[in-house]
Amino acid sequence: RIILAIETSCDETSVAVIRNGKQILSNVVSSQIDIHERFGGVVPEIASRKHVESITVIMEQALKESGLTLNDISAIAVTQGPGLVGALLVGIVAAKTLAMALDIPLIGTHHIAGHIYANELVAEMEYPCMALVVSGGHTELVLLESEGSFRMVGRTRDDAVGEAYDKVARALHLPYPGGPYIDRLASEAEEAIPLPRAWLEADSYDFSFSGLKSAVLAVINQTKMKGLELNEAALARGFQESVIEVLVTKALRAVKQFGAKQLLLCGGVAANRGLRASLQAKCEANQVPLLIPPLSLCTDNAAMIGAAANLKLKRGQYSGLDLKADPGLSLEEWSVGS
Ligand code: ATP
Ligand code: MG
Numbered sequence: 001r002i003i004l005a006i007e008t009s010c011d012e013t014s015v016a017v018i019r020n021g022k023q024i025l026s027n028v029v030s031s032q033i034d035i036h037e038r039f040g041g042v043v044p045e046i047a048s049r050k051h052v053e054s055i056t057v058i059m060e061q062a063l064k065e066s067g068l069t070l071n072d073i074s075a076i077a078v079t080q081g082p083g084l085v086g087a088l089l090v091g092i093v094a095a096k097t098l099a100m101a102l103d104i105p106l107i108g109t110h111h112i113a114g115h116i117y118a119n120e121l122v123a124e125m126e127y128p129c130m131a132l133v134v135s136g137g138h139t140e141l142v143l144l145e146s147e148g149s150f151r152m153v154g155r156t157r158d159d160a161v162g163e164a165y166d167k168v169a170r171a172l173h174l175p176y177p178g179g180p181y182i183d184r185l186a187s188e189a190e191e192a193i194p195l196p197r198a199w200l201e202a203d204s205y206d207f208s209f210s211g212l213k214s215a216v217l218a219v220i221n222q223t224k225m226k227g228l229e230l231n232e233a234a235l236a237r238g239f240q241e242s243v244i245e246v247l248v249t250k251a252l253r254a255v256k257q258f259g260a261k262q263l264l265l266c267g268g269v270a271a272n273r274g275l276r277a278s279l280q281a282k283c284e285a286n287q288v289p290l291l292i293p294p295l296s297l298c299t300d301n302a303a304m305i306g307a308a309a310n311l312k313l314k315r316g317q318y319s320g321l322d323l324k325a326d327p328g329l330s331l332e333e334w335s336v337g338s
């Protein structure tokens with residue numbers, strides 16, 4: 001089974017060719033970061049236009065690098081949601097056109113199922129497993145009781161982790177996206193400014209980061225008002241320690257409660273060195289196998305979409321040519337049927 005997968009949900013235009021949901025034949029990613037950087041965030045209208053400009057070129061390149069031709073492709077996968085509706089539409093129109101012209105199945109795919117199944121491209125997933133999804137738009141604990149079945153155990157009630165990183169970075173006048181800068185600052189700090197942890201109710205697996213973000217802003221403002229110099233590294237480290245302690249503690253508690261055989265870390269914030277180190281140490285101490293995809297598969301890419309789409313291709317579950325972009329697509333509803 002050869003899948004050609006397309007991902008255009010945000011600011012990366014990506015096309016990949018995947019064999020049997022596991023082997024990457026090609027995975028071309030074109031990022032628009034340098035264009036959106038100067039606006040301090042992704043501008044949806046610009047994102048859509050850049051996708052239109054790049055999609056055919058990226059597709060040709062992905063096919064060429066795979067060493068295959070269009071006649072070798074068994075199905076077309078495309079991100080259906082969540083994401084920016086205009087950006088999603090570009091990928092969906094391209095995917096429908098190909099599926100129709102080649103007369104092969106079309107598979108609308110959930111973006112977060114993709115982030116989770118990026119693990120399948122580099123390791124063997126075992127069920128039940130628990131996924132900690134940390135990205136620019138999502139912070140979720142997802143239980144997979146069996147292959148392709150997703151159950152939301154916890155989610156953020158306000159900001160996503162990546163979003164909180166980017167907002168704190170902005171307050172410190174760091175470039176966008178600010179996650180990597182905060183990560184580096186934190187690692188250079190000799191001390192940490194203590195900040196609150198948002199545990200929520202004792203048994204809750206939900207997250208909340210807006211209170212922490214406000215606490216960071218309060219420290220910045222108070223320091224300024226007192227005419228003191230802000231120790232930015234210590235603030236970054238305090239923020240990062242609060243985020244990591246809550247994420248790691250809740251993830252490990254969820255692994256125990258649901259009897260998960262593995263913990264999977266996925267999404268762009270999986271690049272965070274502090275988070276990786278802390279999870280590795282805690283998982284080792286508790287003998288929980290931890291899977292983290294390489295960085296290139298943690299950020300948005302089409303290979304992960306191909307890996308997730310293979311779950312449905314295997315089962316003959318296809319989308320119609322009337323497939324619509326769905327910015328609010330539910331992960332649980334996207335689960336494969338039994
Ligand atoms: P979603 O998948 O939820 O739609 P997205 O695809 O835009 O969101 P990703 O590309 O997975 O998000 O991740 C981007 C986010 O990861 C940004 O918020 C960025 O700041 C953050 N990030 C990247 N590297 C690091 C790091 N080292 N530490 C913390 N955050 C980071
Ligand atoms: Mg992105």
Ligand code: FE
Nearest residue numbers: 115135299300
């Ligand atoms: Fe993403």
